[in-house]
Amino acid sequence: RIMVELNDKAGEGVTPAALKYVNRLSDFLFVAGRHANAKGTSDVLWQPGQNR
Incomplete structure (x- = not known):
């Protein structure tokens, strides 16, 4: 988002x-996350103000 603003x-x-690269990287990371979830890896729930 910041790249679009800049x-x-x-x-x-x-x-x-650079915009195209970051967009494609974002797509890849999304798909990789979906693939990991399909393999049984769970999501890490973000909770504001807490350390893991």
């Missing part, structure tokens, strides 16, 4: 290739 600001210099 891209909208003049002079910040976020390249289209």
Whole structure:
């Protein structure tokens, strides 16, 4: 999200290739997480203000 905001600001210099790379990386991490869940790995529930 921050990359899109920086891209909208003049002079910040976020390249289209960088935006595409981060988007594809995000897609991969999402699919990898889904695959791990399908293999029986559980999600880690985020709870604000607590350490793990």
